[in-house]
Amino acid sequence: MSATRVLVLNSGSSSVKYQLLEMADGTRLAAGLAERIGERQSRLVHRPLASGGERRERVEQFADHGAALRAVAEELRADGLGLDSPRLAAIGHRVVHGGQSFTRPTLIDDAVLDEIERLVPLAPLHNPANLTGIRTAQDLNPHLPQVAVFDTTFHTTVPESAARYALEKTTADEYLIRRYGFHGTSHAYVSRRTAALLGKDPSQVNVIVLHLGNGASVSAVEGGRCVETSMGMTPLEGLVMGTRTGDLDPAVVLHLMRIGGMTVDEVDELLNKRSGLAGLCGDNDMREIRRRVEEGDENAQLAFDIYIHRLKKYVGAYFAVLGRLDAVAFTAGVGENSPAVRRAALAGLEGLGIRVDPALNEAEGAAAEGARLISPGEARVAVAVVPTDEELEIAQQTYALVSDGEPQQRGEPA
Template sequence: MLVLVINSGSSSLKYQVRDTAGGEELTSGLVERIGDTAGGHPADHQEAIDRVFADLEEELGGRGIDAVGHRVVHGGERFAEPVLIDFEITRAIERLSPLAPLHNPAAVAGIRAIQGRWPKTPQVAVFDTAFHRTIPEHAWRYAVPDALYKEQGVRRYGFHGTSHDFVTGRAAGLLGIERERFRAVVAHLGNGASVTAVRGGRSVDTSMGYTPLEGLVMGTRSGDLDPSIITQLIMRGEYTAEDLDRILNQDSGLKGLAGTNDMRAVVEAAAAGDDAAELALAVAAYRLQKYIGGYHVAVGGAQAIVFTAGIGENSWQFRLRVAEGLGALGVALDPMANLARSREPRIISAPDSAIPVLVVPTDEEAEIARATAELAGRADG
């Protein structure tokens, strides 16, 4: 089955076509600056989809798309697994937009654009939050008045679930452990970053919360901080809520501390003696070390610590820095294994490490394509 995987952002649209029979990626691309009509950029997602269709006709040589899978950031409490899209599902995703105002409206725009072009092609929504629907209430509840949860939906949702789910299965397989018995701490480290506690192959806690701002230090996001910082600055009249939302989401994290959100540049600057870059790495590594320690307890003793995504897979320097702070857990890396580059899942810990440390490349598009083919196949059957 040929599956088109769509990741619609507020101003960009990434796509990939996969042949799920052989697991092969046939083509991929990116349409940028949607809504910026200057310079011939697409005016809206419908025009962006039209450009994708034009590219696919040329690149696929006339082969037709059998199904379309969409990455949808927020599924709220309703969606615990991928679903076939119809009008009611589209409206449900749209109603969740207040929880993901930059992402869900863009996903809906992509869904409707596909519907307008290929009305008979099955579409599937795969939710970033779905993997975390197994988190127990004591972990997803915030200690705030009950009305904030019941009336406003204020609770921990978690994100990057498709990646955490995919990597969990690959890590368990690499170690020869049945997924249903697997306990791990999985760190998805990219410009956005989150860490998940996995017990019995399922998510039981995760660092991102009501929004993707909570948790680890990220490229431009602050991660955890005292909420009173926000309320105090607003009450003093120093900043508006909009100012702080922008600062905490777009100007904080590595960028706020070191002046750039590019981990490679931060690592290079620290190695050259830049104090701000060194501090940024120390803060980011320490935050992750604390989460790993806490989640080691949460899962009842991790059988693996797993690094994935752009930084997790490629920055041997940051992996080393994190591991050096986990000596109390008996963690030790094999220096040469940590330095090695590979697109294959691998163990990078020393033979005497109390907990194996793994690098497992993520492939969210492959997981979305698999789920899409499965659901679309059932619909045809």
């Protein structure tokens, strides 16, 4: 019996998302979410997708990630999909930050764990949780291959001229300060899926990918390789987001500390959790913002306009970086579900060959499902809506590594 299944784990600070996929045909066998880990009342929602069974919910205390993952393993075992199954090829772990050390998916061993640990200062909220998930999964099945797939990997092809800040070089190198980029698995998946929509190989296509969720980022992908991305050393840089400022004059931080008397932690919270759309109008849900705009709310209108202005500016800039553009692709929660954002972000760019077909953009029901083009057939630049699938991307990268006969990649992070 061949091992053709991959379990994808995404361990957050207080949650674990998971999907089990059959790589022979891409079928999702099970999925779920354990949340509020470490709180008095945790919850696990498990969905047995392949069997058509009803979703199951457990409400109990998961003191730590170990308890949560053991509960996940029990639910999978109840469906005949246990972690000891000979059909399970590997576990693929989402790891947020790989720095410059990891330029591809990597089989996990002690050396890899040590390097992910060393990179914790670059992602203090994420890498520790990712490490906990990996170590717990190793405890549950020490013999099963574990693979780390990094959010930053897709952006390691960005040239030095775009990745380096104009900061004094010795200081930048000492403190690992450079552009790393995030949402890499989404950008990789969507750029390839967009090429497929156009009937071309990714190596033939230049695409701007707009990943618009509560966190938002944009990438310029040239022939399948990322050459520029909006998020930087951290996910704070770039587009206006749900609660993050995006681009900001760095002297604002100094001003807030010197004149406002704010501490480092207070500034951090302000920029990451109390700004963006929420800071501008009190809402970070684009659906609610659009409802308020339709009712004439001036604060909501200004927040929307600022959000759109930043999007349009990045599309124009990345068109210039690429020199030739074949497609613009929208993805993630806002990108996939907000015709108003798509329409406004590209309005006025007809001179660049970018046009949106109003009927296709506003389509509902079955016509608005799946990957699709929303530009007129004669448009010089295609506009696409591509639902992202980061779990499938992680599973594919994991399975390719463990099944391609290259065990020498174990422990070689770069």
